[in-house]
Amino acid sequence: MNLRAFLPIVAVVAALACIPLVIDSNVVLNFLVTALLLTLAGQGWNVLGGYGGQYSFGHAAFFGTGAYATAILQMRYGLNAWAAFAAGIAAGAGVGAAIGALTFRSGLRGSYFALVTLAFAEVLRIIASVAPVTGAGVGILIKLDVGARALQFSSRAAFYWLILALVAIALVVTRLVEQSRFGAWLVAVRENEDAARALGVDATRVKLGAITISAAMAAAAGCFYAQYFLFVDAPIAYGPWISVEALLAPIIGGVGTVFGPLLGALLIKTLGEAAKLVTGDAPGLDLVVYGIVLIVVIAFAPRGVAGVVARCHARLLPPRKASAGVNAA
């Protein structure tokens, strides 16, 4: 394994970890927490959509399952918050594996895969908005119980370090996937599934592995959401907003790159805040901006911000040898 490939991750995470030591503004930290939350969900989408080429329009199914599992296990079954958090990630990964097993085994690709993931998220949303265990239309409140044991912190910085740690794990996992044989299979499936199968890649198993990792990351974001905001209901957990934002972040930042989701999440959250500053509290405008940015990026920078940076970098510093990796960022 090439350890040097992990140096940029260590550097970026270390730099981000220092921020609360310098800035103690709650507004800034809150902004960064939401951006990192989106990074985590986006990294999940990136593993499946970016590296695997399977565009999911329903990552809310995993995010919501993580969030609900964390809340329900604590409030209904009295489980410890840390255990509930871990169980939430496992539950999300399980839902991912189940949806993957159903869809990939029946050979759904492209438009069909996007549609069926969207439909699963919607089914879960409808069920969650009527089932008693999820609190139906009212949602679930997690009891305020500040302390490390209950995974609730009075300082924003502690939450920030928690989500940063999760993001760091996701970055390392993504880099590991990228460098492994599994990652090579996954990219081969993205580029040409039939050719990959012809070369002996078990495409269904590879995609199943990818959706499970992907769902675990999205679910971790959901678990964190529940712990941070201490409230979950159906439109939050399974609503289309998270499915859309989870795909926006990697696509805008640079699809199929390790740092793409982080870049994208910071960028779209900044744009969203800017849109809110301009228009006050009117709903909808931030999402209009996201939609426009999405189309502009696809039209003019298909490899996202990371692609633009790489291109400028290549122009400024001509590489000594031909760059082999697409995922140089």
Next chain:
Amino acid sequence: MHLSILLPAVVNGVLTGALYALIALGLTLVYGVLHIINFAHGTLLTAALFAAFFMQKSLGVDPYLAVFVLTPAFFTFGYGLQRFVIGPASHGNDGNILLVTLGLAVIIENALLFAFRGDTRTIDVAYGFAVIPVAGMFLSVPRLVGFAGAVVVALLLWLLLTLTDTGKAIRAVAREKLGAQLCGVDVPHIYAVTFGLGTACVAIAACLLIPTYYVNPGVGNAFVLIAFTTVVLGGMGSVPGAVLGGLFVGVVESLCGLYLGESLGQIGIFLMFILVLLFRPSGLLGERA
């Protein structure tokens, strides 16, 4: 259950189903030619419902007359969207087309939310609650008009596809894009015409829906998943499939509503959708993918 309850439920299901079929026709047409699911279809319906609403509220134009203005307007809008936004932005890559239509859906829905807030609006027309007795049932007049309108549009569309040169070009592009191009068909133009036709279907459906329905910025989402179900059920790209699928979904929804109640009736549709996608993704009338 007694026939006197069952029969009206089935008939009402058919009447609603005809409008589902009309919405699904637009979706299936675009899929058949561009081989891509238009995720903006539902929000285009929302936009058309708002247009029909304001035509009536602000200008006093009856929705049944507004259809003659909105249909060409939405055809042009759809044509422009494909020609100047979706086509150029997606560089011919299927995944990109999906994402661009999703982006358009997000933009349109939230622009409407921003402009009109989340309020639900309805129009008042004299015939809104009119009913006529047919064979012991009382049928809503606007829904009968909607049914008739959907049937007429489906027939017109079928005539257009089979008899006109444009129709032949559309079918040629759907069957074999490169071959059609080599025969001199302007493929980007045909793509845009198809997208325009799909959008026009939605405009007609909106005018037929608005007398008995409501409009808010999220209303299209309820219809779009039904339209997806309809299209998947009937077979992606199949016009007769969309019509039959629409009627079937309408009846199933009506019966599920009768037996299971409103909110669980909705789940019935989604479950049917997922089951069909998993076990027969080519649909009941579609060709094997």
